[in-house]
Amino acid sequence: MKQYTVVMLYAFILSGFLGFSQASQVSIVEDFKPSSVNQPGQQYPQVNSQSRVRARISAPQANKVQLDLGGVKYDMVKDDKGTWTGDSNPQDEGFHYYQLNIDGASVPDPGTLYFYGAGRLGSGIEIPAKDQDFFALKDIPHGLVSENIYFSRLTNSFRRCFIYTPPGYNENATTHYPVLYLQHGSFEDETGWSAQGKANLILDNLIAVKQAVPMIVVMDNGYAYKTQNNNRDKKEQLVSVFEEVLITEVIPMIDTKFRTIANRENRAIAGLSMGANQTMRIMMKHLDTFSQYGGFSGTSNYPSSDVIDPSAFLNGKYKDGDFINKKIKLFWLGLGTKEPSPFPKSVGAFRAMLDQQKIKYVYYESPETAHEWLTWRRCLKQFASKLFR
Amino acid sequence: MKQYTVVMLYAFILSGFLGFSQASQVSIVEDFKPSSVNQPGQQYPQVNSQSRVRARISAPQANKVQLDLGGVKYDMVKDDKGTWTGDSNPQDEGFHYYQLNIDGASVPDPGTLYFYGAGRLGSGIEIPAKDQDFFALKDIPHGLVSENIYFSRLTNSFRRCFIYTPPGYNENATTHYPVLYLQHGSFEDETGWSAQGKANLILDNLIAVKQAVPMIVVMDNGYAYKTQNNNRDKKEQLVSVFEEVLITEVIPMIDTKFRTIANRENRAIAGLSMGANQTMRIMMKHLDTFSQYGGFSGTSNYPSSDVIDPSAFLNGKYKDGDFINKKIKLFWLGLGTKEPSPFPKSVGAFRAMLDQQKIKYVYYESPETAHEWLTWRRCLKQFASKLFR
Numbered sequence: 001m002k003q004y005t006v007v008m009l010y011a012f013i014l015s016g017f018l019g020f021s022q023a024s025q026v027s028i029v030e031d032f033k034p035s036s037v038n039q040p041g042q043q044y045p046q047v048n049s050q051s052r053v054r055a056r057i058s059a060p061q062a063n064k065v066q067l068d069l070g071g072v073k074y075d076m077v078k079d080d081k082g083t084w085t086g087d088s089n090p091q092d093e094g095f096h097y098y099q100l101n102i103d104g105a106s107v108p109d110p111g112t113l114y115f116y117g118a119g120r121l122g123s124g125i126e127i128p129a130k131d132q133d134f135f136a137l138k139d140i141p142h143g144l145v146s147e148n149i150y151f152s153r154l155t156n157s158f159r160r161c162f163i164y165t166p167p168g169y170n171e172n173a174t175t176h177y178p179v180l181y182l183q184h185g186s187f188e189d190e191t192g193w194s195a196q197g198k199a200n201l202i203l204d205n206l207i208a209v210k211q212a213v214p215m216i217v218v219m220d221n222g223y224a225y226k227t228q229n230n231n232r233d234k235k236e237q238l239v240s241v242f243e244e245v246l247i248t249e250v251i252p253m254i255d256t257k258f259r260t261i262a263n264r265e266n267r268a269i270a271g272l273s274m275g276a277n278q279t280m281r282i283m284m285k286h287l288d289t290f291s292q293y294g295g296f297s298g299t300s301n302y303p304s305s306d307v308i309d310p311s312a313f314l315n316g317k318y319k320d321g322d323f324i325n326k327k328i329k330l331f332w333l334g335l336g337t338k339e340p341s342p343f344p345k346s347v348g349a350f351r352a353m354l355d356q357q358k359i360k361y362v363y364y365e366s367p368e369t370a371h372e373w374l375t376w377r378r379c380l381k382q383f384a385s386k387l388f389r
Numbered sequence: 390m391k392q393y394t395v396v397m398l399y400a401f402i403l404s405g406f407l408g409f410s411q412a413s414q415v416s417i418v419e420d421f422k423p424s425s426v427n428q429p430g431q432q433y434p435q436v437n438s439q440s441r442v443r444a445r446i447s448a449p450q451a452n453k454v455q456l457d458l459g460g461v462k463y464d465m466v467k468d469d470k471g472t473w474t475g476d477s478n479p480q481d482e483g484f485h486y487y488q489l490n491i492d493g494a495s496v497p498d499p500g501t502l503y504f505y506g507a508g509r510l511g512s513g514i515e516i517p518a519k520d521q522d523f524f525a526l527k528d529i530p531h532g533l534v535s536e537n538i539y540f541s542r543l544t545n546s547f548r549r550c551f552i553y554t555p556p557g558y559n560e561n562a563t564t565h566y567p568v569l570y571l572q573h574g575s576f577e578d579e580t581g582w583s584a585q586g587k588a589n590l591i592l593d594n595l596i597a598v599k600q601a602v603p604m605i606v607v608m609d610n611g612y613a614y615k616t617q618n619n620n621r622d623k624k625e626q627l628v629s630v631f632e633e634v635l636i637t638e639v640i641p642m643i644d645t646k647f648r649t650i651a652n653r654e655n656r657a658i659a660g661l662s663m664g665a666n667q668t669m670r671i672m673m674k675h676l677d678t679f680s681q682y683g684g685f686s687g688t689s690n691y692p693s694s695d696v697i698d699p700s701a702f703l704n705g706k707y708k709d710g711d712f713i714n715k716k717i718k719l720f721w722l723g724l725g726t727k728e729p730s731p732f733p734k735s736v737g738a739f740r741a742m743l744d745q746q747k748i749k750y751v752y753y754e755s756p757e758t759a760h761e762w763l764t765w766r767r768c769l770k771q772f773a774s775k776l777f778r
Contacts, residue, residue, distance in 0.1 A: 039510055040578075059494035061452055082493060100496075104471060105448035107489075107496040114503050114510060121428055121503060137547055139540040144552075146535040147583075151528040158526055163533075170646045173562060189429075194536075257559045 028052060028087055035112065036126045037095070042111040051127045053088040055100060055109060062103050069098035069125070092338065093129035094374025095196050097122050115196045119187040124196060129374055133205075134381050135198040140208040141167030142201075145194045148257070152249055154241045155224050161190055161250060163258065164200050166207055166214035176259045178266035178388040179216045181246065181290075182380070183275030185297075190221040193380075196373050202381050212384045218254055220246065222275055243282050247289065265329070268387050270294030272376045277302050283328075284317040292330040292387055296379035297343055297371055299333070301353075305345035308353035321357035331361040332383045336375035338368060362386065417441060417476055424501065425515045426484070431500040440516045442477040444489060444498060451492050458487035458514070481727065482518035483763025484585050486511055504585045508576040513585060518763055522594075523770050524587040529597040530556030531590075534583045537646070541638055543630045544613050550579055550639060552647065553589050555596055555603035565648045567655035567777040568605045570635065570679075571769070572664030574686075579610040582769075585762050591770050601773045607643055609635065611664055632671050636678065654718070657776050659683030661765045666691050672717075673706040681719040681776055685768035686732055686760055688722070690742075694734035697742035710746035720750040721772045725764035727757060751775065 032046035032054050044056040055067040060082025067074040067086040076086030097117045100109050108114055109123040117124075143166045152159045166177065182199060184192040193199040199217055206212035224242040229235070255262040269290045271279040276298030283293045284300075301308055310318040318324060324331075331354075335347050354361050364382045369375040421435035421443050433445040444456040449471025456463040456475040465475030486506045489498050497503055498512040506513075532555045541548045555566065571588060573581040582588040588606055595601035613631040618624070644651040658679045660668040665687030672682045673689075690697055699707040707713060713720075720743075724736050743750050753771045758764040 041508075057494055057496075059492050062492035062494060063450055063452070065494075102491045102494050102496070103448050103451035105446055105451060105454075105491050105496075107446075107491070107494075107499055108503075110496055110509065110511075114497075119430075120499065122499075137538065139547075142538045144535040144537055146533040148533055149526065149531045158528075173648075259562075 036128075037113050037115075037124050038111050039113055044111045045109060045123075045125055047125065047127055051090040051093065053091060053098070053125050053127075054085065055088075056083060056085045056111075057100060057102070057109065058083045059102055064101075064103055066101040067098065068101050068106065070096060073101065091125075091127050092369055092372065092374070093127050094369055094372055094377070096125050096127070096372060098125055099123055113195075116189045116191050117187060117196070131378070135201050135205070135377050137201055138205060138208070140204060142204050143167050143169065143207075145200050148253075150249070150253060152224065152245055154245050154249060155226055159221060159224070159245070161218055161220035162194055163254070164194070164203060164217035164219070165258065166216070167204060168214065169216075169259070174259075175214075176261045177214055177216045178268070179218060179254060179258075179260050180384070180387060181218050181220070181251075181267070181269045181279070183220070183222050183269075183271030183279050185271075185273035185275055185376075189223075190219050193217075193219045197380065198377055199380055202377060203384060206381065206384055213388050215384070215388060216254070216258055216260060218250065220250055222271070222278055242278060243285070246282060247286060251289070264289055264291045266291075266388060268292035268294070268330070270296065270332075270380075270383060271298070272296040272379070273298045273371065276300075281314065284314055287327050291328065292332075293328060294330075294332040294334070294379065294383040295347075296334045296376045296383075297336065297339060297347075299347050299350035301350050302346050303342045305342055305349050308349055310353055310357055313353065318353060318357055318359065321359045324357070324359050330386055331359065332364070332386065333361055334364040334366065334375070334379035334382065336366040336369035336371065338370040339375070340371060343371060425517075426502050426504075426513050427500050428502055433500045434498060434512075434514055436514065436516055440479045440482065442480060442487070442514050442516075443474065444477075444487075445472060445474045445500075446489060446491070446498065447472045448491055453490075453492055455490040456487065457490050457495065459485060462490065480514075480516050481758055481761065481763070482516050483758060483761055483766070485514050485516070485761060487514055488512055502584075505578045505580050506576060506585070520767070524590050524594070524766050526590055527594060527597070529593060531593050532556050532558065532596075534589050537642075539638070539642060541613065541634055543634050543638060544615055548610060548613070548634070550607055550609040551583055552643070553583070553592060553606040553608070554647065555605070556593060557603065558605075558648070563648075564603075565650045566603055566605045567657070568607060568643060568647075568649050569773070569776060570607050570609070570640075570656070570658045570668070572609070572611050572658075572660030572668050574660075574662035574664055578612075579608050582606075582608045586769065587766055588769055591766060592773060595770065595773055602777045604773070604777060605643070605647055605649060607639065609639055611660070611667055631667060632674070635671060636675060640678070653678055653680045655680075655777060657681035657683065657719070659685065659721075659769075659772060660687070661685040661768070662687045662760065665689075670703065673703055676716050680717065681721075682717060683719075683721045683723070683768065683772040684736075685723045685765045685772075686725065686728060686736075688736050688739035690739050691735050692731045694731050694738050697738055699742055699746055702742065707742060707746055707748065710748045713746070713748050719775055720748065721753070721775065722750055723753040723755065723764070723768035723771065725755040725758035725760065727759040728764070729760060732760060 032048045046054045065076040065084040074086045076084040112123040114121040115124040146163045224245045225238040227236045228239045230237050269279045276295035277300050280300040366375040366378040421437040435443045454465040454473040463475045465473040501512040503510040504513040535552045613634045614627040616625045617628045619626050658668045665684035666689050669689040755764040755767045
């Protein structure tokens with residue numbers, strides 16, 4: 001009871017003494033609805049027309065409960081039944097990771113589905129977007145998303161990738177398809193593009209209205225290491241072998257298991273953030289393997305914003321602009337208009353280099369989104385509609 | 390600090406005054422290892438050679454944290470850094486759902502993968518089993534588990550099923566396969582059999598050593614409702630239509646999309662607990678659709694343990710034992726030896742009826758397991774090895 005009184009007093013102080021200048025911010029519209037990525041039957045978290053998030057959890061004996069969303073920790077308030085409720089400031093449209101803090105314990109909200117991001121499975125919230133129709137689940141033919149477990153000789157471990165096969169893949173038993181290799185960002189994994197990225201629904205929707213050609217999409221895990229002895233001190237160290245895993249293990253496996261068109265003209269590679277950086281490096285070293293590239297919120301000069309010297313950058317891979325223009329059928333870059341530093345300047349420096357080298361590319365900006373999944377969903381939509389044409 | 394002292398005092402009292410007769414129970418072997426279903430890189434929860442679970446979570450400001458496992462809430466103890474640790478009593482081998490309680494909030498443990506059970510996504514722990522090799526992930530050919538979204542006219546909603554296709558399915562483009570329809574239990578969903586049931590690994594392992602024939606396994610959601618007006622008071626009520634969804638929507642979809650052998654001889658149906666009850670009812674009404682049945686920890690007389698009158702039970706479907714013996718190629722029942730009431734007596738009453746009717750069936754008992762997933766993994770292994778022979 002003492003607890004409650006203190007919180008109420010705090011709320012009174014806030015509203016009475018500090019609240020005048022924040023009147024518009026604290027006027028909360030009571031039209032909250034359950035988030036679309038809640039667990040079945042769960043009423044909380046909710047989102048209102050101001051794009052505020054309302055979280056709720058029962059924690060009768062807790063001293064302090066917070067909604068931890070978008071880098072801000074919002075104190076929640078306890079009612080007389082021990083249920084805590086808290087509202088966030090208005091959020092950007094799209095998908096955000098978040099968590100609850102209960103007396104210092106950071107835990108997933110029991111109300112939501114869980115998504116792998118920030119290096120762990122955690123809660124997600126979906127703020128309705130004005131253009132959400134392009135990733136909506138509709139009554140149209142749907143492709144399959146298949147979990148494929150494989151043992152990697154290179155990493156000496158089991159790995160997993162997910163493969164999207166388009167509507168009709170199973171029914172049309174002789175048709176072969178082009179393939180997009182699509183990578184997640186840092187601290188995410190192979191589940192990201194289908195779970196929070198909605199890659200399967202974006203492709204289903206595009207293919208249904210013939211805005212994209214039917215294609216296979218392979219989503220692997222960008223973290224792949226082998227242990228190797230350090231020459232100097234003979235200590236074991238981890239070395240990234242994702243490029244080798246992709247080129248020598250994953251692509252041959254996919255070309256064996258699925259009805260692909262196994263040539264460079266029908267193979268594209270793309271990624272977001274860390275994945276954009278990785279896949280650009282792989283692309284430029286394997287132009288005989290891929291002909292089309294998509295970089296969503298990232299380029300291989302990250303995190304630098306310095307002017308790029310094409311004779312030195314990536315071992316001079318961009319030195320010959322004419323060669324690149326002949327070899328790369330689609331060079332596609334995308335960025336959100338609200339992305340934080342260093343992304344705008346770093347991608348900007350990369351574009352300046354492309355311009356200087358007269359390398360043709362498509363540049364797309366996602367309005368009013370930051371370094372988050374709505375940017376990447378939109379990027380995938382735009383990019384996929386131009387692929388394999 | 391006060392908290393800690395109190396707990397230590399309590400431990401002292403327990404060990405000093407009450408502990409003599411419980412010496413073996415409170416002697417904890419310090420050979421804990423991370424659970425195999427933890428998130429990547431997570432050190433906790435752990436399991437030791439006594440099959441005790443040790444949970445750990447940082448919650449510096451919490452008053453009380455508990456490990457809630459197997460119907461028992463174990464008080465955890467805080468160290469001077471605010472990290473709480475708690476051990477459970479020895480657990481049965483296999484997979485168990487659990488949660489943490491932080492000052493009254495029931496939340497998933499941030500250390501584990503999440504599994505849908507008890508009507509929500511929650512934590513799971515894997516206690517190593519002596520026979521765990523049969524569901525281990527091995528360097529052998531693996532089948533795919535494919536997520537298939539479909540719109541059901543009957544429920545007027547999107548639904549989802551997962552389809553296991555055996556190793557070689559994609560490479561051998563002309564081979565057709567028998568199909569097992571495999572259902573989860575109450576408060577579980579279509580993810581259960583592949584996530585915590587490890588159905589794909591069990592099949593991969595059996596197929597690799599030719600102990601099972603390659604088959605397709607379809608795992609749908611047993612909850613399917615339509616709204617219908619009640620005749621008396623005209624109020625809307627929910628009516629289960631799972632049988633209709635399976636027979637008129639799912640099976641035709643699977644037979645169209647996958648290379649099945651689409652006849653009763655090559656179609657089996659099985660389920661666990663609620664799923665055993667459901668699938669038996671469906672089987673007996675659709676003997677032209679299915680020829681083989683598996684009931685894991687359940688039969689359609691649940692929860693009754695009364696003597697069954699075959700002329701009345703399920704509309705007399707078991708009246709003619711000779712007909713059943715001719716029609717049903719494999720009638721398979723399984724149960725754990727530690728299952729709670731009413732399962733042993735209820736399944737026992739059902740078996741007595743089968744015996745009375747001279748209906749042939751296979752009966753399997755899973756040693757030392759209760760109404761949990763190790764029972765059902767073992768049932769699947771036994772059942773699948775006899776299917777489609």
